[in-house]
Structures are given as C-alpha cells and as structure tokens.
Amino acid sequence: MDVDIGNALASVASPGISRASLDRLDERVATAHERIAAGRAEGEHGYAALNLPERTDPDEIRAAVEPIAGPDGGEIDALVTIGIGGSALGAATIVDALDADVETVFLDNVDPEWVRDSLDALALDRTAINVVSRSGTTAETLANFLVVREAFESAGVDWTERTIVTTGEAGPLRDLAETHDLPALDVPDGVPGRYSALSAVGLVAAAAGGLDLESLLNGAAAEAETLTGSLYECPAYAYGATCHALAARGAQVNAFMPYAESLETTAEWFAQLWAESLGKDGLGQTPVRALGATDQHSQLQLYRAGPRNTQVTFVTPRERPAQPIPPTDVDDLAYLGGGSLEELLDAEFRATEASLAAAGRPTVRIELERVDAFELGGLLYGLEAACVMAGELAGVNTFEQPAVEWAKKATRGLLGGGDFEEARAVEAKTALR
Ligand code: PA5
Numbered sequence: 351m352d353v354d355i356g357n358a359l360a361s362v363a364s365p366g367i368s369r370a371s372l373d374r375l376d377e378r379v380a381t382a383h384e385r386i387a388a389g390r391a392e393g394e395h396g397y398a399a400l401n402l403p404e405r406t407d408p409d410e411i412r413a414a415v416e417p418i419a420g421p422d423g424g425e426i427d428a429l430v431t432i433g434i435g436g437s438a439l440g441a442a443t444i445v446d447a448l449d450a451d452v453e454t455v456f457l458d459n460v461d462p463e464w465v466r467d468s469l470d471a472l473a474l475d476r477t478a479i480n481v482v483s484r485s486g487t488t489a490e491t492l493a494n495f496l497v498v499r500e501a502f503e504s505a506g507v508d509w510t511e512r513t514i515v516t517t518g519e520a521g522p523l524r525d526l527a528e529t530h531d532l533p534a535l536d537v538p539d540g541v542p543g544r545y546s547a548l549s550a551v552g553l554v555a556a557a558a559g560g561l562d563l564e565s566l567l568n569g570a571a572a573e574a575e576t577l578t579g580s581l582y583e584c585p586a587y588a589y590g591a592t593c594h595a596l597a598a599r600g601a602q603v604n605a606f607m608p609y610a611e612s613l614e615t616t617a618e619w620f621a622q623l624w625a626e627s628l629g630k631d632g633l634g635q636t637p638v639r640a641l642g643a644t645d646q647h648s649q650l651q652l653y654r655a656g657p658r659n660t661q662v663t664f665v666t667p668r669e670r671p672a673q674p675i676p677p678t679d680v681d682d683l684a685y686l687g688g689g690s691l692e693e694l695l696d697a698e699f700r701a702t703e704a705s706l707a708a709a710g711r712p713t714v715r716i717e718l719e720r721v722d723a724f725e726l727g728g729l730l731y732g733l734e735a736a737c738v739m740a741g742e743l744a745g746v747n748t749f750e751q752p753a754v755e756w757a758k759k760a761t762r763g764l765l766g767g768g769d770f771e772e773a774r775a776v777e778a779k780t781a782l783r
Contacts, residue, residue: 351573351725351732353585354715355592357703363712364658365599367592372581375743379591380579382742386735387577396749398540400735402548403571403727405538408563411550414533415557418478418512422560423452426478426512429558430469432494433482433551434458435626435754436543437516439619440552440730441482444566446615447726450559457494465497474505479513480554484537484546486521489761516550542749544623547730562723569727577735586732589714590739593661596712597635597744601661604635605653608665609642609699612721616665617641620733626754627737630746635661642666643698650702654709662706662713665729666699669720 360366367375389397412421419426429452431441438458445454455468479498483491502509515527516535527534535550546552548570553563573586581588593604604624606617617639624637640649642664653660670692678687686694706713716732718725741748756772763773 351585351729352717353588353592354717355588357707358592358596358661358712358714362707362710364710365596365601366710366712367595367599371595375591375595376581378743379581379587379739382739383577383579383584383587385742386738393540395540396542396545397738398538399542399545400574400577400731400738402538402541402546403567403574403731406549406553406563406567408553408557408567411535411553411557411563414514414535414550415554417533418514419452419558423450423558424560426452426558427476428453428455428472429478429480429555430455430457430472430498431480431482431555432457432491432498433480434488434490435622436546437482437484437488437491437551439544439615439622440547441480441555443547443615443619443730444552444556444561444726445559447612447721448556448559448561448723450556450561452559454555454559457498458490460490460493465494469498469501474502474507477507477512478558479509480516480558481513481523482516482537482551482554483521483523484518484543484551486517486523486525487762488758489765489767492522514554516554542751544619544626545734545749547619548727565723566727569724569729570731571727572724573728573731573735576732585716586735587739589663589716589732590736591743592714593635593663593736594740594743596661597633600659601712602635603638603660605638605640605649605660605662606665607640607642607645607662607702609695610665610667610670610721611641613665614639614641616726616729619730623733623737626751627741627748628744628746629753633744633746642702643695646698646702650705653711654706658711660711662711663716664699664703664713665716665718666696667718667720667725670695 358367360368390400438456442456481495499509510530514533515523517523518537537551538549541549576584578584581591606620608617621637621639628634653662673691675686675689703713738748759770760772760776762768763770
C-alpha cells in the first residue's frame with residue numbers, strides 16, 4: 351500500500367502536523383520500531399502477529415478444509431462461519447473483498463430471528479460449518495454452534511462430517527473437536543483475535559471459497575519488508591504515526607472511507623482493530639465506518655463543516671474493473687454517457703478529498719494498485735503494523751482488551767457459566783434500580 355499524508359500537514363489542515371513535529375515524531379518511530387522488531391524476534395504476545403506471513407502454512411489450511419468442503423470448496427454451496435469479533439471479521443473482510451466461490455454466511459451475533467432466518471435460507475446438505483474461537487469459551491460462538499448443530503441434525507445431515515474448528519490449544523471447543531474427531535487448526539500463539547486475519551482464523555473461509563491464500567500472504571510479506579525505522583520510508587508507520595499525531599492534536603475521530611464497495615467490510619474490520627487496540631487509558635480515536643461514494647451524500651457534510659475533531663482515511667484502488675456508461679441523447683446527461691462508472695467513482699473520490707482539503711480538514715490517502723488478494727494482504731498487514739506503531743507511540747497495551755473481557759465474563763456469569771465478580775457487579779447494579 352502507498353500512504354499520502356500531505357493533507358494531514360499543518361500547512362493544509364487544522365488539526366495538522368508541522369514538518370518539524372513530523373521530524374521529531376520520526377525519532378520516536380525509530381525507537382518504537384526497535385521495540386516492535388524485538389517483540390517480533392522473541393515471538394512476544396501481539397508482536398508475533400506481524401510474523402504471520404512467514405508462519406502461516408496455506409497447504410495445512412487447505413488440507414484441513416478439503417475433507418469438509420472438497421478441493422477449493424467444490425463440494426459445498428455455502429460455508430457457515432461461526433465466530434465473533436476478531437474470530438469473524440478478518441475472514442469476512444477477505445471473503446467480501448475477493449470473489450469467493452461459495453456463499454459464506456457469518457453467524458457472529460446471537461439475534462434469534464436473524465440466526466434462524468440465516469439457517470433457513472441454506473441447503474444444509476450442501477453446507478459446511480467453520481467454528482472459530484481463540485479462547486474456545488465465547489458464549490455467542492458456542493451458543494450459535496449448538497443451534498447450528500441441532501439444525502443439521504434436524505435436517506438429517508451429519509454435522510461431524512462437515513465441521514472444521516479453529517481454536518487455541520485448550521478449552522471447551524478444543525475438547526469438542528477431539529470428542530467428535532473434527533479437523534482442528536490452531537490459533538497461533540501470541541496472536542490476538544483482531545490480528546489473526548492472516549492465520550487459519552481468517553483463511554479457512556478463504557480456502558473454502560477457493561481464494562488465493564499464497565497471494566494474500568505474499569502481499570502481507572511484501573508489506574512486512576517495508577517496516578523500517580522511519581515513517582518517511584514505511585507506509586504503515588507513516589499512517590500509524592500520523593493518526594497518533596492527529597489524535598494528539600484533537601482528531602478524536604477517524605472516519606475510514608474506502609472508495610470500493612468490496613472494501614466495505616474492511617472498514618468494519620478496521621473499526622475493531624483501532625477501537626479495541628487503542629481505546630485505553632482515556633486515549634484512542636473513535637473509528638467510524640464510511641463508504642465512498644455513498645457517504646459523500648451524508649457524513650461528508652459533518653466532516654467538512656462539523657467539529658474539527660475528525661481525520662478521514664481514504665482507501666482507493668488505482669485500477670478498477672470496467673463498467674461503461676451507455677451513451678444517451680439527453681443533453682444534460684451527455685457528460686455521463688460514454689464514460690464509465692470507474693471514472694465517475696474516481697472523480698467522486700478526488701472531489702471529496704479536495705473538498706475536505708479546501709476546508710482545512712485533515713485526510714490521509716491509502717492507495718492500492720487494485721483490490722486483489724496480494725494488495726488486500728498488504729493492506730491488512732499494513733493497517734495492523736500501523737496500529738501497533740500508534741499503540742507504541744501512545745504507550746498503551748495494544749494487545750489486550752480488558753473491557754471486552756469484562757463483558758464476556760459478566761455474560762457468562764449471568765447465565766450461570768461460572769462464578770465471575772463481573773457478573774456479581776452487574777447483579778448488584780440491577781438490584782439498586
Ligand atoms: O480481538 C479480540 O481479542 C476479540 O475481538 C476476540 O476476537 C473476540 O472476543 C472473540 O474471542 P474468541 O476468539 O476467544 O471467541
């Protein structure tokens with residue numbers, strides 16, 4: 351990926367970063383890079399995720415998927431992926447951005463009507479199940495799995511022949527896989543959920559959909575090669591450091607706005623990565639999911655004329671598939687007819703970027719060659735590295751998520767799944783009402 355921070359500089363935008371501040375920040379980037387490199391070398395928790403391009407074995411993933419889905423998913427029409435947060439969004443991002451050969455249904459939420467409707471729409475005898483949970487204890491994932499199993503049994507389909515599990519070394523999901531002799535892949539050590547897209551967590555669904563795992567990993571590996579000690583040389587660090595500096599100057603919101611429909615889920619993935627990694631100690635930017643050109647007709651008003659608390663991050667591919675617009679004999683539409691949708695979308699992007707710059711609002715542009723497996727691998731890796739850099743500069747623990755864990759324990763405790771002080775705190779609050 352390429353990153354252009356020109357419109358985040360103080361000469362263009364407010365809040366903006368002066369050249370002198372950027373030079374000072376670059377010294378801190380060099381120190382943070384040394385910390386990141388040492389963490390990677392030691393395989394430390396979190397930093398180990400940046401080693402996934404070389405650690406992940408695509409053959410192992412395909413071999414585990416084949417018995418339940420056939421080669422490249424040829425024996426199924428659909429894959430139900432059951433997981434939540436980091437155990438679902440990476441896979442959803444990859445499958446939604448690239449053209450998977452099988453329909454992939456993600457069951458993350460536990461809204462009963464939605465789960466039931468999702469299952470009712472599937473031919474279960476042509477469907478496989480992909481269950482993902484690092485901890486193996488997440489209530490939403492395990493409950494949905496029990497519901498899906500029962501639906502398969504009711505339809506007379508043997509779910510044990512069609513289920514693959516990805517989980518940590520130990521836990522209820524691992525036990526279940528062993529009891530039923532299900533193919534099981536490991537969530538690699540030291541890789542938190544939201545950094546696991548480039549492991550089996552994100553790639554089982556991609557393999558079942560016949561996607562090119564090697565290109566995804568090669569794109570990520572190429573991005574990993576760019577991690578140097580300077581924001582002037584490394585696009586990922588330029589992005590992470592710029593966000594950090596803008597946040598410190600008042601850009602509390604980061605609106606992530608791809609100009610590609612296929613990257614809409616990437617904005618959701620980014621929102622999780624950014625919020626759960628950096629929202630600590632009273633710090634962090636609030637990520638907002640946006641989509642160009644759609645949100646030009648809504649959110650853009652706020653970003654140009656609302657509070658000066660937002661940076662907009664654009665992601666735009668240089669090449670897009672062609673879709674000509676047919677010529678027309680209506681004079682007022684002559685400027686469109688004979689053109690193409692890709693030219694129109696590019697013009698929309700340039701207009702939005704220029705409109706924000708003209709109003710002195712900070713933006714950052716991330717450019718891809720095109721949306722394909724190689725470029726997507728690079729984008730996911732680059733944004734993860736950017737997030738790790740932003741976390742180092744802010745001095746927060748990027749790889750933990752105590753607030754998320756609090757609510758997970760409270761939920762389990764409230765349902766009788768263990769004795770958790772978090773659940774007792776919820777009950778005490780309810781009793782006061
Ligand atoms: O990034 C994270 O750590 C979280 O979003 C987890 O991925 C999410 O809570 C699901 O956890 P698990 O994989 O243990 O089911």
